[in-house]
Amino acid sequence: xxxxxxxxxxxxxxxxxxxxxxxxxxxxxxxxxxxxxxxxxxxxxxxxxxxxxxxxxxxxxxxxxxxxxxxxxxxxxxxxxxxxxxxxxxxxxxxxxxxxxxxxxxxxxxxxxxxxxxxxxxxxxxxxxxxxxxxxxxxxxxxxxxxxxxxxxxxxxxxxxxxxxxxxxxxxxxxxxxxxxxxxxxxxxxxxxxxxxxxxxxxxxxxxxxxxxxxxxxxxxxxxxxxxxxxxxxxxxxxxxxxxxxxxxxxxxxxxxxxxxxxxxxxxxxxxxxxxxxxxxxxxxx
Numbered sequence: 001x002x003x004x005x006x007x008x009x010x011x012x013x014x015x016x017x018x019x020x021x022x023x024x025x026x027x028x029x030x031x032x033x034x035x036x037x038x039x040x041x042x043x044x045x046x047x048x049x050x051x052x053x054x055x056x057x058x059x060x061x062x063x064x065x066x067x068x069x070x071x072x073x074x075x076x077x078x079x080x081x082x083x084x085x086x087x088x089x090x091x092x093x094x095x096x097x098x099x100x101x102x103x104x105x106x107x108x109x110x111x112x113x114x115x116x117x118x119x120x121x122x123x124x125x126x127x128x129x130x131x132x133x134x135x136x137x138x139x140x141x142x143x144x145x146x147x148x149x150x151x152x153x154x155x156x157x158x159x160x161x162x163x164x165x166x167x168x169x170x171x172x173x174x175x176x177x178x179x180x181x182x183x184x185x186x187x188x189x190x191x192x193x194x195x196x197x198x199x200x201x202x203x204x205x206x207x208x209x210x211x212x213x214x215x216x217x218x219x220x221x222x223x224x225x226x227x228x229x230x231x232x233x234x235x236x237x238x239x240x241x242x243x244x245x246x247x248x249x250x251x252x253x254x255x256x257x258x259x260x261x262x263x264x265x266x267x268x269x270x271x272x273x274x275x276x277x278x279x280x281x282x283x284x285x286x
Contacts, residue, residue, distance in 0.1 A: 001036040005282050007238060007272030010264050030272070036283070040097045040206040041088060042191075044213030044220050047106075048179045050077035055172030064165070065172050068247035075245055076214055077179075083243045084212050085181045087276040092185065094283045097206060100184050101213070101225040104192040106176055110183070116190040116200070125192070194229040201235065208236045209271075210279060212243035217262035220244060221270075231270040238271040239263055240279060 006029040018024040048054045049066050050073040056065045066073040092098055100107065104125050107113055117125075157163065177183075184190060191197045201207065211220055211227060220239065221227050227237040241263045245256065252258045267273050 002033055003036050003039070003282050004031060004033045004285075005274065006031050006278065007274055008241075009267045009272050012268065027267075027273075034208050036095060038206055039208045039210070040099055040201070040204075041091055042099045042101055042209050042211045042213075042225075043084065043088070043182070044101045044211060044223065044226065045215070046080055046084070046100070046102070046178050046182055046213055047076075047176050049073040049176075051179055055175035057168055057171050060168060065169060067169075071253075072245075072247045079243060079245060080179055080182055083276050087212070087240070087243065087280050088182060090280045091283065092187075096283075097204060098185070098188045099191050099197070099200075100178065100188060101191040101197070101223070102178070105173075106178070107190040107192060109177075110190060112184045112186075112188055112190050117192075117196065121196055191225050194224050194233075197225045197230065198233055207234070208238070210238050210240050210274070212240045212276075214244060215246035216244045216259050217246045217265070221262065221266065227266060227270045236271055237266070239266045239273045240276050241273045242275050242277075 008027050008029050010025055010027050012025060014020045015024060015028075050070075054062075054073075056062055063070045088098055100110075100112075107116075189200055191200070201209075209230060213220060216239070219226060223229075227239070231237045244263070245259045246262060248256060248258050263273055
């Protein structure tokens with residue numbers, strides 16, 4: 001089956017009939033036809049913060065147990081329930097392969113884990129080896145000096161993330177799971193690394209990926225199985241822009257500007273964007 005998609009991008013170059021100014025850099029689309037068999041949907045880090053059975057450290061309570069505050073948790077929950085779940089349910093009916101990308105400890109309890117990973121991959125996960133690399137000048141003396149680097153990085157991390165809080169909040173990670181509404185179904189595949197993802201994509205002949213999930217500017221782009229790495233392998237890596245968000249700040253929350261800038265960055269460097277409605281409707285057209 002062939003499917004034709006209008007994939008969006010934001011130009012950074014002159015366009016016919018409009019002044020060459022920043023205000024003219026408006027989202028445009030490019031019509032491309034694919035075989036449905038070469039398309040996959042990638043769900044990144046869908047966690048159950050905000051659900052009744054969600055992770056909570058008793059001593060912290062709900063709000064302080066969330067990663068980036070209650071407003072962030074509830075916004076992600078709304079996206080999962082009202083955007084991602086309906087889109088995935090529809091696309092699955094059309095035979096589109098669904099990939100759940102997450103940390104291995106959150107995936108290994110699902111029955112699809114055994115069909116998604118090889119015995120060798122599971123062995124390496126159970127027996128991790130640590131490698132470290134120290135960059136040095138030709139003299140053999142590290143510069144900047146290791147102690148100085150560790151000092152400023154540690155201070156910066158504590159300023160931003162509050163290490164004492166993180167040490168307590170981190171206890172919720174044993175409770176994290178994929179929300180019931182979007183949990184893996186028969187035929188779905190579970191992904192924990194770029195190498196495993198690449199191997200499965202090759203075997204299935206899938207080369208066009210549509211990412212949904214969180215956080216747009218961090219995990220979606222930079223995780224091991226994220227857009228940056230899979231793009232480097234040659235895959236077309238697209239973002240479904242109403243099926244993603246990231247945590248905002250006081251300066252960006254009103255307009256969700258961090259999320260929007262991340263989507264434009266993806267359009268500029270690694271692929272296209274589309275809405276879930278447009279993606280689903282493209283498969284409904286006969």
